[in-house]
Amino acid sequence: MTFGQQLIDWRRELHQNPELSGEEVATTARIRHWLESAGIRLLPYSLATGVVAEIGQGEKVIALRADIDALPIQETSGVAFSSHNEGVMHACGHDVHSSVILGAALLLKARESQLAGRVRLLFQPAEENFTGAKALIKAGALENVTAIFGMHNEPGLPVGTFATRGGAFYANVDRFVLRVQGKGAHAARPHQGNDAIVLASQLVIALQTIASRNIDTLDSVVVSVTRIQGGNTWNVLPEHVELEGTVRTHNADVQRHVEKRISEIAAGLASAFGAHIEVEWFNGPITLLNDEQWAAFAMQVAQDFGYQTQTSELHMGGEDFAVYLQNIPGAFVSIGSASAYGLHHSAFNPDEALIEDAARYFATLAEQALLVN
Structure with missing residues (x-):
């Protein structure tokens, strides 16, 4: 079996057996087995799921990270x-990422004696619920690490294309819940109540003015209401309506201003309608900030490797890799996967042709990063 086909086979086995965040027991066992079978040493960190391994000797350590969890989506890719797991799917390509870093591990193991230090391999659980990076850091996975690199497949880019950027890359991801309390009434006598649905509708429209009227047009921001729930029958005005949504930003000052404006708008409308609106704000993953020098280094290695390189646009999605970059420098990159359907879609189907080249790239990247003073 060729090297590339081995990686594809591993990817397909992972794809057939996806597990949700924090439940990656069988996935962990598979990855441990494949690494141990290649003679790669596993580090004895205390982890419920996930694997940390290491190749090489010496004081300097470069880390490569892959994520291993799947999503609660019923697959329709065909x-x-x-x-094989009902309602669970690798719809974000973490199976691809894992096979890429497994391939890099095999290549690095083959030239272990020539490495100018150690390469630490992080197979991280629970990226999708943004808890896995913190768990690995708490376990000690970043100890003595000089720099860390990771990837995400990019369905909007052709295979053979590479993109990254220095500074802000992926977004702050925050969640809000707004609970509107009015007064219920018969739908034929709305004047006897205080219509929570009308107020909630006004709230949705008003929130859209934050991005268009309260934030500098040169700053990136998205405010999206994604769920409205209220009422249970056709002829009663409900007393309660709940809205939920997300805010995406790349700047901490903008993030704080949006949070403040949501509370102000809710309070203003509640006062105008004589109702009450409770606001809850949940901070999610922070902005992913690539180190400028390591991002440029990763780009140069990609160019030399033969990728078609480009500077990435800002992403409005979130990425747990940002937590590592709070602690040590490094770079996160995009590699084209040319899927007709995007990330988190039930028919997502990345082109497996990316896997072998990406594995060779990351092995080269780690090897060359060990040589940087």
């Missing part, structure tokens, strides 16, 4: 190796 591929022959579709998920």
Whole structure:
């Protein structure tokens, strides 16, 4: 079996057996087995799921990270190796990421004696619920690490394309819940109540003015209401309506201003309608800030490797890799996967042709990063 086919086979086995965040027990066992079978040493960190391994000797340590969890999505891709687990799917390509870093591990192991230090391999659980990076850091996975690198496949880019950027890359991801309390009434006698649905509708429209009227047009921001829930029958005005949504930003000052404006708008409308609106704000993953020098280094290695390189646009999605970059420098990159359907879609189907080249790239990247003073 060729090297590339081995990686594809591993990817397909992971794809057929996806597990949700924090539940990656069988995935962990598979990765441990494949690494141990290659003679790669596993580090004895205390982890419920996930694997940390290491190759090489010496004081300097470069880390490569892959994420291993899947999503609660019923697969409709139609591929022959579709998920065997009902309602769970690798719809974000973490199976691809894992096979890439497994491939890099095999290549690095083959030239272990020539490495100018150690390469630490982080197979991280629970990226999708943004808890996995903190768990690995708490366990000690970043100890003595000089720099860390990771990837995400990019379905909007052709295979053979590479993109990254220095500074802000992925967004702050925050969640809000707004609970509107009015007064219920018969739908034929709305004047006897205080219509929570009308107030909630006004609230949705008003929130859209934050991005268009309260934030500098040169700053990136998205405010999206994604769920409205209220009422249970056709002829009663409900007393309660709940809205939920997300805010995406790349700047901490903008993030704080949006949070403040949501509370102000809610308070203003509640006063105008003589109702009450409770606001809850949940901070999610922070902005992913690539180190400028390591991002440029990763780009140069990609150019030399043969990728078609480009500076990435800002992403409005979130990425748990940002937590590592709070602690040590490094760079996160995008590699084209040319899927007709995007990330988190039930028919997502990345082109497996990216896997072997990406594995070779990351092995080269780690090897060359060890040589940087």
